[in-house]
Structure formats: structure tokens, C-alpha cells
Amino acid sequence: MSTHFLNDKVAVITGASRGIGKAIALRLAQAGAAVACVSRQASDAQGTAAEILDRGGKAKGYGADVRLKQEVDEISRAILGDFGQVDLLVNNAGVTRDGLTIRMSEEDWDIVVDTNLKGAFLWIRALSRHFLERRSGKIVNISSVAGLMGNPGQANYSSSKAGLIGLTKSIARELASRGITVNAVCPGFIETDMTKDLPEKARARLLEEIPLKRFGQAEEVAGLVAFLCGPEANYITGQLFVVDGGLLA
Amino acid sequence: MAEKKSIEERVKEMIVEQLGVNPEQVTPKAKFIEDLGADSLDTVELVMAFEEEFNVEVPDEEAEKLQTVGDVIRYIEEHVEEES
Numbered sequence: 231m232s233t234h235f236l237n238d239k240v241a242v243i244t245g246a247s248r249g250i251g252k253a254i255a256l257r258l259a260q261a262g263a264a265v266a267c268v269s270r271q272a273s274d275a276q277g278t279a280a281e282i283l284d285r286g287g288k289a290k291g292y293g294a295d296v297r298l299k300q301e302v303d304e305i306s307r308a309i310l311g312d313f314g315q316v317d318l319l320v321n322n323a324g325v326t327r328d329g330l331t332i333r334m335s336e337e338d339w340d341i342v343v344d345t346n347l348k349g350a351f352l353w354i355r356a357l358s359r360h361f362l363e364r365r366s367g368k369i370v371n372i373s374s375v376a377g378l379m380g381n382p383g384q385a386n387y388s389s390s391k392a393g394l395i396g397l398t399k400s401i402a403r404e405l406a407s408r409g410i411t412v413n414a415v416c417p418g419f420i421e422t423d424m425t426k427d428l429p430e431k432a433r434a435r436l437l438e439e440i441p442l443k444r445f446g447q448a449e450e451v452a453g454l455v456a457f458l459c460g461p462e463a464n465y466i467t468g469q470l471f472v473v474d475g476g477l478l479a
Numbered sequence: 480m481a482e483k484k485s486i487e488e489r490v491k492e493m494i495v496e497q498l499g500v501n502p503e504q505v506t507p508k509a510k511f512i513e514d515l516g517a518d519s520l521d522t523v524e525l526v527m528a529f530e531e532e533f534n535v536e537v538p539d540e541e542a543e544k545l546q547t548v549g550d551v552i553r554y555i556e557e558h559v560e561e562e563s
Contacts, residue, residue: 362524407518 296349402468418474441476
């Protein structure tokens with residue numbers, strides 16, 4: 231595969247300011263894509279965009295709250311205006327508000343489900359007409375092993391991530407006749423801000439469970455996402471791919 | 480100055496472009512799905528295109544009733560705000 235297999239493609243990545251989203255943005259840019267980095271705060275997204283520009287790539291940062299249809303519609307139009315097209319959409323924006331269900335507030339449920347699941351729906355909705363008109367497009371939704379195995383204290387998060395799998399499969403079927411692919415990637419425990427605050431005890435217990443005996447690196451998820459965005463993945467749709475060091479093996 | 484195209488002409492042109500059919504197939508009696516080979520996504524895309532082009536709103540329950548080219552032309556003629 232050529233190293234610049236995403237030349238002339240435009241990618242939108244939500245939650246691109248740090249963690250897995252940032253690694254995906256950098257990886258797709260490295261493969262030649264122009265990248266629209268989206269984050270809650272435009273300034274955070276611009277940080278990732280600046281790194282891409284420094285490395286000679288094309289990128290721009292945007293601020294949007296993915297929970298709000300109006301903001302998603304507005305920013306997707308702005309991106310189409312700036313770049314002229316969108317070929318790839320990576321729904322990565324995600325948050326956690328952990329707590330046992332018996333004590334979980336309605337607000338903590340809503341924030342997590344609206345960001346992680348509804349946000350992906352809103353972005354797909356905003357860009358699918360463009361993809362339909364172009365008869366092409368690739369969508370990758372970042373789910374989680376939590377959506378497959380459940381996790382005590384994460385009823386909201388694992389529900390949202392399981393929901394993304396249903397979303398992926400339904401939309402893959404809806405858009406397949408136009409050559410548009412939709413897949414989900416389920417990372418396990420990856421070294422990011424989201425997992426750095428895990429208590430030492432929990433971390434040690436998890437490492438016991440992970441056959442590869444380490445947490446993953448964001449780049450190890452980004453590589454798979456790049457592949458799914460590339461031409462060698464044209465015949466793959468409606469699937470989910472687990473990157474978890476063997477946790478679910 | 481070129482004469483303004485009628486609603487019928489504009490609708491027919493949009494259908495030809497969206498579905499990639501011959502203009503002569505697009506008769507008022509032609510059914511989108513049976514006669515013009517449209518699938519469910521085509522019909523949704525067409526309705527959205529008509530809404531945009533003619534600045535009308537087509538509620539889902541109305542959209543379902545628009546089965547022929549003539550149905551669409553009639554609907555738009557009845558609902559469009561005539562530009563002066």
C-alpha cells in the first residue's frame with residue numbers, strides 16, 4: 231500500500247484534540263488526507279491542526295458541541311465550504327461520567343449518551359447527503375470494548391458504545407448501495423487521558439486480564455482506522471474491529 | 480432573456496439527473512420505483528432536492544403518496560409560493 235493512500239481525501243475527526251482522536255488525525259494526515267479537526271473548543275482542535283500543519287500536512291480546527299444538531303450542521307457546512315468535499319468521517323468524540331447505576335444522575339447518563347452516540351448520529355446525518363451525492367464515503371465510529379463486555383460503573387458509557395455498534399450496522403446497510411462503508415473500531419484499554427486516572431489497583435487487575443500485558447497506544451488504534459479509511463478496505467462494511475491486546479480473546 | 484422553465488420541466492430535469500434515466504421515460508404517469516428504477520434512498524434524495532429547489536416542505540406522510548412523476552408535479556404546483 232502506498233504511504234500516501236489518502237491523498238486528495240478530506241477527513242473529519244471529532245474529539246481530535248487529544249487521545250485516540252488526535253492520533254487518528256495525525257495518522258490520516260500522514261497518509262495524505264486533509265483533516266478537519268473538531269473539538270468542543272475550537273482552540274483545542276486547532277492545536278492538533280497546528281501539529282499537522284507543522285509536519286507539512288493540511289488541516290484546520292473547528293469547535294462544535296457534537297450533542298447539538300445546530301452546531302454540527304453549522305460546522306459541517308463550514309468544513310464543506312473550506313475543503314470543498316468530505317470523504318471520511320471518524321466519530322471519535324467521547325466522554326465518561328463513571329458511577330454505579332444506583333447513584334448515577336440523569337445528567338451523567340445524558341451527557342455520555344448524547345456525546346458518544348447522538349453525536350455520531352448527528353454527524354452522519356449532516357454528512358450523509360454529501361456522501362450520497364458523491365457516491366462515496368467512509369465512516370468509522372469509535373466504539374469500545376466496554377460496549378461489548380460491559381463494565382461496572384460505566385452503564386452510560388457502555389450503553390453508548392454498544393449503541394454505536396447498532397448505529398454502525400444499520401447505517402452500513404442504509405448506505406451500502408451507494409458505495410459508502412461504515413465500520414466500528416472497539417479499542418480496549420489505551421494509554422490516554424481517559425484511562426490515566428484509573429486507580430493503581432484497577433490498573434494492575436486489568437493488566438492481569440490483558441494477554442499482551444500492557445495498555446495499548448493510541449497510534450495502535452489509529453493505524454487500523456487509517457486502514458479502514460483507505461482503498462484496501464472498500465469491501466469491508468458493517469463490521470466491528472477490536473484492538474484490545476487480547477482482552478476479549 | 481431565456482424563458483423561465485416551468486415546474487414540470489425543472490422536476491423532470493432533476494429526476495433525469497438523479498436517476499440517470501432518459502428524459503422520454505419521465506412521463507407524468509411513470510412510477511418512480513416500478514418504472515424509473517428508483518430505490519428508497521433515491522426517493523428520499525429526490526424529495527430533499529425538490530424541497531430545496533422549490534422551497535417547499537414535504538412531510539413524510541405526504542412524500543409516501545408521491546408515487547408518480549405527475550404526483551410530484553401536482554404537489555409542487557399546489558404548494559410552491561409563486562415567485563413574482
